Amino acid sequence: MKKRWICLYVENEIGVMARISGLFSGKSYNMDSITVGVTEDPTVSRMTISFTSDDRTFEQVKKQLNRSVEVIKVVDYTDIPIHKREVLFVKVNSCSSADKDEVFRIANAFGYNIADYNRNSILVECVQTEDKNDNAIKLFKETFPNRIEVIRGGSVAVEAISIAD
Amino acid sequence: MEISGAKMFVKALQEEHVETLFAYPGGTAIDLFDALYDAEGIDMILPRHEQALVHAADGYARSTGKVGVCLVTSGPGATNLVTGIATANFDSVPLVCFTGQVPTNLIGNDAFQEVDTVGIVRSICKYAVTVRKREDLARIIKNAFYIAKTGKPGPVLVDIPKDIQIAMGSDEYPTEVNIRGYKPSEGAHSGQIKKALEKLKNAKRPVFLIGGGVNIAHARKEMTELAELTGVPVVTTIMGKGAIPTNHPLYVGNIGMHGNLASNKAIMECDVLFSIGTRFNDRITGTIDTFAKNAEIIHIDIDAASISRNIKVDIPIVADAKVAITKMLKYAEKLDIADWVSEIMKIKEEHPINMNSYSGLTPEKIIKTINEMYNNLIITTDVGQNQLWTTQYIEIDENKQLLTSGGLGTMGYGFPAAIGAKLGNMDKDVICISGDGGVQMNIQEMATAVSYELPVTLVILNNGYLGNVRQWQELFFNKRYSSTCLRYRRSCNRDCMNPDKCCPKYTPNFVKLAESYDAVGIRVTNEEELRAAFTKARENKNGPTVIEAYIDPAANVFPMVPGGKSLDQMIMDC
Numbered sequence: 001m002k003k004r005w006i007c008l009y010v011e012n013e014i015g016v017m018a019r020i021s022g023l024f025s026g027k028s029y030n031m032d033s034i035t036v037g038v039t040e041d042p043t044v045s046r047m048t049i050s051f052t053s054d055d056r057t058f059e060q061v062k063k064q065l066n067r068s069v070e071v072i073k074v075v076d077y078t079d080i081p082i083h084k085r086e087v088l089f090v091k092v093n094s095c096s097s098a099d100k101d102e103v104f105r106i107a108n109a110f111g112y113n114i115a116d117y118n119r120n121s122i123l124v125e126c127v128q129t130e131d132k133n134d135n136a137i138k139l140f141k142e143t144f145p146n147r148i149e150v151i152r153g154g155s156v157a158v159e160a161i162s163i164a165d
Numbered sequence: 166m167e168i169s170g171a172k173m174f175v176k177a178l179q180e181e182h183v184e185t186l187f188a189y190p191g192g193t194a195i196d197l198f199d200a201l202y203d204a205e206g207i208d209m210i211l212p213r214h215e216q217a218l219v220h221a222a223d224g225y226a227r228s229t230g231k232v233g234v235c236l237v238t239s240g241p242g243a244t245n246l247v248t249g250i251a252t253a254n255f256d257s258v259p260l261v262c263f264t265g266q267v268p269t270n271l272i273g274n275d276a277f278q279e280v281d282t283v284g285i286v287r288s289i290c291k292y293a294v295t296v297r298k299r300e301d302l303a304r305i306i307k308n309a310f311y312i313a314k315t316g317k318p319g320p321v322l323v324d325i326p327k328d329i330q331i332a333m334g335s336d337e338y339p340t341e342v343n344i345r346g347y348k349p350s351e352g353a354h355s356g357q358i359k360k361a362l363e364k365l366k367n368a369k370r371p372v373f374l375i376g377g378g379v380n381i382a383h384a385r386k387e388m389t390e391l392a393e394l395t396g397v398p399v400v401t402t403i404m405g406k407g408a409i410p411t412n413h414p415l416y417v418g419n420i421g422m423h424g425n426l427a428s429n430k431a432i433m434e435c436d437v438l439f440s441i442g443t444r445f446n447d448r449i450t451g452t453i454d455t456f457a458k459n460a461e462i463i464h465i466d467i468d469a470a471s472i473s474r475n476i477k478v479d480i481p482i483v484a485d486a487k488v489a490i491t492k493m494l495k496y497a498e499k500l501d502i503a504d505w506v507s508e509i510m511k512i513k514e515e516h517p518i519n520m521n522s523y524s525g526l527t528p529e530k531i532i533k534t535i536n537e538m539y540n541n542l543i544i545t546t547d548v549g550q551n552q553l554w555t556t557q558y559i560e561i562d563e564n565k566q567l568l569t570s571g572g573l574g575t576m577g578y579g580f581p582a583a584i585g586a587k588l589g590n591m592d593k594d595v596i597c598i599s600g601d602g603g604v605q606m607n608i609q610e611m612a613t614a615v616s617y618e619l620p621v622t623l624v625i626l627n628n629g630y631l632g633n634v635r636q637w638q639e640l641f642f643n644k645r646y647s648s649t650c651l652r653y654r655r656s657c658n659r660d661c662m663n664p665d666k667c668c669p670k671y672t673p674n675f676v677k678l679a680e681s682y683d684a685v686g687i688r689v690t691n692e693e694e695l696r697a698a699f700t701k702a703r704e705n706k707n708g709p710t711v712i713e714a715y716i717d718p719a720a721n722v723f724p725m726v727p728g729g730k731s732l733d734q735m736i737m738d739c
Contacts, residue, residue, distance in 0.1 A: 010346075011346060014295070014297070015283060015284070015287070015294075015295075018284065018287065019287055022287055022288055023288075026288045056473070059473065060470065060474055063469050063470035064470050066469070066470075067468070067469070067470050068346070069291070069292045069312060069344065069346050069347045070346055071346050072345050072346045
């Protein structure tokens, strides 16, 4: 079993997202995350899908995706250098002013942004890899137990342009 | 010139040379039907149920090689197609199904007869799309036909909202197709073909395993040549039956759960398994880890996703069967394997499949009578024992064809498929072999066959049971016949394990039922009556003939590999 990354160019049409996610659920492939957005060409969307599987299942997934009429191109990102980013919002509630200072310190140390705050709450924005965001959540959870809300998007990935394999 | 969407639809069918349209009207399709009313060159067929409609289109497509075309209304019209679309999808049958839809401004409103048709069929068809703009209509229809018939063929659904049917737009029908996400593979990789043939050349115990792909690619002639050129024996799946004539000296038989011993042995003992156009379904492999375990496996398939999915393949070749086989004919050579061939053929001779242990008119005798009496034949089956017996005993050569729901195993398929096959092949005899269970799932199609004056012969093997399940209950569930007896009445003993003469009489009386439809009905009890019945059926040129044969309720299909067992663990008889 291994973590896999796939980049998918698809037709930007109603139902394509359902088609792709339905293919995963129908064949019992377990997806970790899926993101989609329109590309520079408004008729094309680009998806990033991450999931964990063995080699054989992964081959099947790629073939099944390739066979879908709505899929224009499948690119396997698993073993090539890529940049990955995931957006994470952490809201810390019931903050004292000392808590707020602590949040600012953490944000400063790890390069998070403070997206918003008021008297009691503070909203932190972390844009980094999925793994680093996992660590961020762990840190906030331990520092401010039962006072945080977590909202995370899926990962987007793009092949590296300067890193040699 | 500007024309309505409905007129564009008709024009598209004409441009695609659609001669036969299987169509059932309704509220959201009424504009299309109106435009079809005076359309030239399109024969409209009105089956009595949409499920039968799509099976008829399927039988038409399988038997002619053309695309089968369906038109139904939204909501229940569309949902009734589901079983037929899945059936066609599993067996790679090219269909284009048009469904009416509520107007675009009502979609999502739970309007009358609205369902999310595309959402429902998405996982059981090759492609499904709703037309959302009038200007897209012609291109979508053009693409639909192209997708359905190219590559691995399959069903495509085009959902047309009512307002699109009315809207005016261009009358141009595109001449070219360019779908950026769909480029079916053409050609066959020469290097891989040569590698495969090199492997074959050095084999001591090679076997060809041929699936439905060879029949779909219309490559029977080429396949027969390849078998003869190499001298390698041929085993088929039930979908591949007929890939080489069944009386050919190199034909071993069907593999799988109800195949013959020689075929299954050949697979278990071969050193090179050369498979073409099969997806190694669980019904043919038995347990995966013992399947052809000493063999190197070559697999040719048009669908890359079918390769190395169930069985790990050593040499994969993605190609159309006909293209690949034709290429192989150039390079293949004769093998020196006479001992191996005679070893297999000896097993075939010593362990023939027969029903000698049953008395009366057995399915074996019925099907063998058909073999003797018919030369130019399309035979369809329903699903269950009737299907398995047919695939065991029917002889197929270049003038005969077998249509059966192999992948999905859809009861109710056989009779409407026979009607569709007849419509596409008026010069051929068409027989459907059905059971008393399955035939009742689409018995209403008798009216269709009568309406269109179609001389289709329907043979009902009546054992009063859902026989295939009954067989499993007898063998593996301690004769607990749960919901399989069709003679059952509420007053029966609930634990009945032994049907006898005291059982309630069977209903319906299929002979009287046929007569009520203005069809010919004949009941037969022995071979002599059977021959007379077939002769009479042939003389009845203006409508269907039903031949009902009461067979031994206890007759089972043997040999058999129980589910989850290895191919060499066959039960030979009761």
